[in-house]
Amino acid sequence: MTHKHQALLFLPDALFDADIPFAQLTGWESNQQGYYWVDQNGQHHGYLGKPNGAMWHHTASQAYTPSVSNNGRTIANIYIGIWRTGRLWSFGGGEPLVVLASSGPANYSSGSGRREVLTQYVVADRRFPGPQQELDDAHPSFFGNRYYINTEVIHPGDGTALDPDVWDLQVETAAVISKHFGWSHWRNIAHQDHTLRKIDQRFAQGAPYTIRKHQSDIRVAMEPPREDDMPSYEELRTDEFDLWSDDNIMDAFDDGMFESTDRAAFELYWVTTRADRLDSEKARFITDFYSHLR
Numbered sequence: 045m046t047h048k049h050q051a052l053l054f055l056p057d058a059l060f061d062a063d064i065p066f067a068q069l070t071g072w073e074s075n076q077q078g079y080y081w082v083d084q085n086g087q088h089h090g091y092l093g094k095p096n097g098a099m100w101h102h103t104a105s106q107a108y109t110p111s112v113s114n115n116g117r118t119i120a121n122i123y124i125g126i127w128r129t130g131r132l133w134s135f136g137g138g139e140p141l142v143v144l145a146s147s148g149p150a151n152y153s154s155g156s157g158r159r160e161v162l163t164q165y166v167v168a169d170r171r172f173p174g175p176q177q178e179l180d181d182a183h184p185s186f187f188g189n190r191y192y193i194n195t196e197v198i199h200p201g202d203g204t205a206l207d208p209d210v211w212d213l214q215v216e217t218a219a220v221i222s223k224h225f226g227w228s229h230w231r232n233i234a235h236q237d238h239t240l241r242k243i244d245q246r247f248a249q250g251a252p253y254t255i256r257k258h259q260s261d262i263r264v265a266m267e268p269p270r271e272d273d274m275p276s277y278e279e280l281r282t283d284e285f286d287l288w289s290d291d292n293i294m295d296a297f298d299d300g301m302f303e304s305t306d307r308a309a310f311e312l313y314w315v316t317t318r319a320d321r322l323d324s325e326k327a328r329f330i331t332d333f334y335s336h337l338r
């Protein structure tokens with residue numbers, strides 16, 4: 045019986061459901077590197093272990109042939125690029141594609157770095173104020189591969205723009221992974237957060253510190269569809285919301301906030317002053333409501 049690291053086996057179904065084009069390299073499910081995913085304390089849980097976050101890289105090349113094991117090494121868990129002539133490319137025609145290469149930990153991409161990024165920020169779902177400024181841990185050293193999902197995006201890393209479709213693929217893939225594990229977008233870090241020795245990722249989209257743009261796009265990608273959870277304009281006009289009898293309307297006039305009785309501005313004021321009913325949806329709600337009225 046083949047033993048499989050379980051943590052990433054959800055990916056084919058989840059990527060399919062998210063309409064993300066992907067391929068599975070033969071053997072990716074059962075790839076063995078001799079160790080397991082470990083928790084933040086370094087404890088392993090056999091084939092049931094889980095990663096703690098996701099680290100994002102560029103390959104520093106224009107093309108790459110992904111493999112489960114390359115000269116005995118598993119470089120990364122996932123590759124993303126433009127599929128053409130049996131390779132993944134950074135530029136040129138082809139199919140933007142996510143390639144699954146290993147369900148178990150890689151043993152190359154992360155390398156040594158700083159443990160505190162994992163323990164103080166990643167597993168706490170806190171923003172790490174990177175890039176890393178400190179030398180790698182020593183005595184003891186800290187190696188990231190058993191802790192992080194490693195994804196290599198095919199790109200020279202020279203600050204030129206990543207293909208927009210590939211950018212979207214990495215954002216959507218990160219969102220699928222983060223949602224599955226219940227992570228915030230802050231669990232997605234750059235190699236240059238982990239270690240001072242590296243500069244990846246580095247694309248025109250946010251270069252030289254691309255991860256911040258990536259993280260903000262992941263956050264948006266994880267939000268539920270807006271139309272589904274936002275009350276419609278008509279719903280807001282129902283008695284439940286008591287739009288027209290609210291004292292705030294008179295307050296607004298008394299305060300001289302409006303030079304006219306422009307209804308849109310008027311209702312914006314109402315929503316703004318009553319938005320505490322809407323809790324965390326407040327800022328987005330106001331913005332959407334106002335744009336709807338306009």
Ligand SMILES: [Zn+2]
Pocket residue numbers: 100101102153235242244
């Ligand atoms: Zn890297």
